[in-house]
Amino acid sequence: MKQPAKDPKLIKQQRQKMLQFRRQLPIYSGREAIIETIKANDAVIVIGETGSGKTTQIPQFILEAGLASHELGTIAVTQPRRVAAVNLAKRVAEETSSTLGGKVGYTVRFDDTSSNHTLIKYLTDGMLLRELLMDELLLKYKVIVLDEAHERTLRTDMLFGMIKNIQRIRKDKAAQGEDVEPLKIVIMSATLDADKFSEFFDMAKILYVSGRLFPVDTFFTKEPQADYLDASLVTIFQIHLKQGPGDILVFLPGQEAIETLTTLVKEYAAQLRRSQQQVLACPLFAALPPSQQQHVFDPAPENTRKVILATNIAETSITIPGIKYVVDCGLAKMRGFNPKIGVESLLVHPISKSSAWQRTGRAGREASGTCYRLYTEDTFRELDDDTVPEIRRCNLAAALLSLKASGVDDVLSFDYMDRPSRASLVRALEELYSLSAIDDRGHLTELGKRMASFPLDPTFSKVILQSADYGCTKEALAIVSLLSVDSIFYTPSDKREQAAEARRKFLHPDGDHLTFLNVLQAYWEVKGDLGWCRDHFINVRNVKVALDIRDQLVRFCERNNIPPQVSCGTDTDQVLKCFLTGFFRNTALLQPDGSYKSVVGNQIVKIHPGSAMFGKRAEGIMYNELVFTTKHYVRNVSAIQSSWLPEAAPKYFNNMRASV
DNA sequence: CTCTCCCT
Incomplete structure (x- = not known):
C-alpha cells in the first residue's frame, strides 16, 4: 500500500x-x-x-x-x-x-x-x-x-x-x-x-x-391502555408541555400507525400558542424514501421539539442524536412462519424485555433521559425475556441449502443453539426437494450446488438457472433483481391517487412481473432521470440497488455458462412459464365465486391492493409471497394458465395427482 | 384497499 x-x-x-x-x-x-x-x-x-x-x-x-x-x-x-x-x-x-x-x-x-x-x-x-x-x-x-x-x-x-x-x-x-x-x-x-x-x-x-450508557428513568402506566395511538399522543404532549428540552422518539409497530399519529401530532401542534415551544413530527420507517428519512437528522428549527415516530428501524439500524425521551408502545410487527401450512405471517406482537430495554437505551446515549412505557409494570413482567430467534420463525429453505453447500449435509442433527421445529426443517427439505436442489436421499444435486452459489433465495436462483431453456435470461435477470429489493414504487399516504395514476402507465395486463419489466424499460429510456422518477413515484435508491444486483447476477450467469442477454422479445409467456419453475407451489386458481384458492394448501388468498392484478380475474395466478396480515395476501402476482403447471414442475404435479 | 427489519 x-x-x-x-x-x-x-x-x-x-x-x-x-x-x-x-x-x-x-x-x-x-x-x-x-x-x-x-x-x-x-x-x-x-x-x-x-x-x-x-x-x-x-x-x-x-x-x-x-x-x-x-x-x-x-x-x-x-x-x-x-x-x-x-x-x-x-x-x-x-x-x-x-x-x-x-x-x-x-x-x-x-x-x-x-x-x-x-x-x-x-x-x-x-x-x-x-x-x-x-x-x-x-x-x-x-x-x-x-x-x-x-x-x-x-x-x-x-x-x-x-x-x-x-x-x-x-x-x-x-x-x-x-x-x-x-x-x-x-x-x-x-x-x-x-x-x-x-x-x-x-x-x-x-x-x-462496562458500557457508557447514561441512566434512563423509566415509567409505566398505572392502567393498561386500550388505544396505544391515543396513549402515545397524550404522552407526547405531556412531555412537550411539562418536560425540559430534548427530542422525543416514539416506537410504533408500523407505517400505518406512524402515518396516523403523524397527522394527529400535526393537528395538535397547530393548536399550540405562538409563544410556546413548537413541535415537529418526523415519521421514520424503511419504506420512506431516503430524502425523507434524512429529516430526522436535520436540526429542528429554533424553539422547536422534534418528535420522531419510528418503527423498529430506530431500535438498532438508525441512531438519532439528541433523543432525551423515549415513548414505547410495547408492540412490534414480527414475521412468523407456520411450517405445517407453509404460510408466513406479519403480525403485531408484544415486544420482549430485552427489546424494551434496547428501546429505553435510546434515550441515554448522550445524557440521562426518560422512557415512558405505555403499558403497566405487570405487563412488562409478563413479557418474554428475549425475542424468539429468527431461525425459529422463518422459512429455512435458503438457510438449509447454504448449510448443505458449505459441507453440512445432515441438517437435521446440525448443532443449533435454538433448534427449529422438526416440522420446519422437514418442510424446508421438502421445498428444496421439489425444486430439485436435493435428491430423494437429501443430498445436494448439481442443480442445487449451482442454486446455492447464487446470492438469492433458491426459488429465484432456480428461475435464473432455468431461464436459458425458456430463452428469457435477460428478462428473468431484470425481474428477479427488481423483486430482490424493497418496492421500487413509493406511495406517500397523502398522494395515493397520483401515485396510482402514475403507475398505471406501466401496467401490464399479465401482472406485476411484466409490469416491473415495463418500469425498467421506461427507466432506461429516460436514463434514470431524477425528475421523471419523482413524477412517477419511483424509489430511485431501490432501483439503483436492483441494478447493482442485476450486474452481479449477470457475472454469476457468465460464470455458470448462461448467456445473460438471451431475450424472448414479445413472447412474454416464456417469462411467466420460467418463473413457474421456481414458484409452482405459489399458485392459486380462480374459483366460481371469483376468489382465488391456493393450489398447495387450498387456502383462500387475496391479491394485495398494491398489485397490478388487484381486482382482476385470471384462470390462475402465481405469486412470490403469501403473507398473513389481516388476510392471506399474495404479493407480486401474475396471471398464468393452469396447463403450464405440469410442464414447470412435472415431478411435483405428477406426484400430487398420484396422492390425491 | 396495504406493506416490522435485515442479508447474499
Whole structure:
C-alpha cells in the first residue's frame, strides 16, 4: 500500500492522540485481562453494553497481543448490518492510523475494501456465510468474532453452529500434526444472556465489560391502555408541555400507525400558542424514501421539539442524536412462519424485555433521559425475556441449502443453539426437494450446488438457472433483481391517487412481473432521470440497488455458462412459464365465486391492493409471497394458465395427482 | 384497499 508521504512527527502526534483516546474507553482498563483470557481459551463470550468500545478495541487488542497475523491467520468481525461493518472499519482504520483497505478493511455486498494486507476485517454475517461456500474451514482466519450475537439473526445463528464445528475440526487436524491453526472464537453480546452462549461453546469463559450508557428513568402506566395511538399522543404532549428540552422518539409497530399519529401530532401542534415551544413530527420507517428519512437528522428549527415516530428501524439500524425521551408502545410487527401450512405471517406482537430495554437505551446515549412505557409494570413482567430467534420463525429453505453447500449435509442433527421445529426443517427439505436442489436421499444435486452459489433465495436462483431453456435470461435477470429489493414504487399516504395514476402507465395486463419489466424499460429510456422518477413515484435508491444486483447476477450467469442477454422479445409467456419453475407451489386458481384458492394448501388468498392484478380475474395466478396480515395476501402476482403447471414442475404435479 | 427489519 502506497501512502502519501507524511511528516513523521505529525504521524507520531496523531498516534499519540489516538492512544490517549483509546485509553479513556472503559474497556481499556481491562485490556490485559481480556488478552490473557482470549489467549488461554478457545472461545470467549464478551458481554458489554453499547458504548463499551468492545467492537472497536478487542480486535485491536488481539492483534497487538500477536494472537493473529498474516502467518497465523487474520481476524474477522461479523456484523448483522452493512453500515455497521463499514463504519466500524473506518473507525478502527483511523484509530490504527492506517488506510482503509490496509491493515483494517471491510467486506459487504458490492463494496470490498479488504486486501491481502488486511488483518482486521469487518464484514456482514451474510458475507462470512458466502466465504464458507469457498473455504469450508475458513482457514484464512485465526480469530472469528461474532458481534451483536444477542440479536440472533438467522445468519448469526447459522454461523454459531458452523464455526463451532469448524473449530472442532481444525483442533483435531492440528492435534494430528496437520499444518492447520486452531480457530479462536469470540462471541460479543449486549444482553446478560451470557450463560446460553457459554454453554453452547462448551462452557466458554465469560467476560463482562462496562458500557457508557447514561441512566434512563423509566415509567409505566398505572392502567393498561386500550388505544396505544391515543396513549402515545397524550404522552407526547405531556412531555412537550411539562418536560425540559430534548427530542422525543416514539416506537410504533408500523407505517400505518406512524402515518396516523403523524397527522394527529400535526393537528395538535397547530393548536399550540405562538409563544410556546413548537413541535415537529418526523415519521421514520424503511419504506420512506431516503430524502425523507434524512429529516430526522436535520436540526429542528429554533424553539422547536422534534418528535420522531419510528418503527423498529430506530431500535438498532438508525441512531438519532439528541433523543432525551423515549415513548414505547410495547408492540412490534414480527414475521412468523407456520411450517405445517407453509404460510408466513406479519403480525403485531408484544415486544420482549430485552427489546424494551434496547428501546429505553435510546434515550441515554448522550445524557440521562426518560422512557415512558405505555403499558403497566405487570405487563412488562409478563413479557418474554428475549425475542424468539429468527431461525425459529422463518422459512429455512435458503438457510438449509447454504448449510448443505458449505459441507453440512445432515441438517437435521446440525448443532443449533435454538433448534427449529422438526416440522420446519422437514418442510424446508421438502421445498428444496421439489425444486430439485436435493435428491430423494437429501443430498445436494448439481442443480442445487449451482442454486446455492447464487446470492438469492433458491426459488429465484432456480428461475435464473432455468431461464436459458425458456430463452428469457435477460428478462428473468431484470425481474428477479427488481423483486430482490424493497418496492421500487413509493406511495406517500397523502398522494395515493397520483401515485396510482402514475403507475398505471406501466401496467401490464399479465401482472406485476411484466409490469416491473415495463418500469425498467421506461427507466432506461429516460436514463434514470431524477425528475421523471419523482413524477412517477419511483424509489430511485431501490432501483439503483436492483441494478447493482442485476450486474452481479449477470457475472454469476457468465460464470455458470448462461448467456445473460438471451431475450424472448414479445413472447412474454416464456417469462411467466420460467418463473413457474421456481414458484409452482405459489399458485392459486380462480374459483366460481371469483376468489382465488391456493393450489398447495387450498387456502383462500387475496391479491394485495398494491398489485397490478388487484381486482382482476385470471384462470390462475402465481405469486412470490403469501403473507398473513389481516388476510392471506399474495404479493407480486401474475396471471398464468393452469396447463403450464405440469410442464414447470412435472415431478411435483405428477406426484400430487398420484396422492390425491 | 396495504406493506416490522435485515442479508447474499
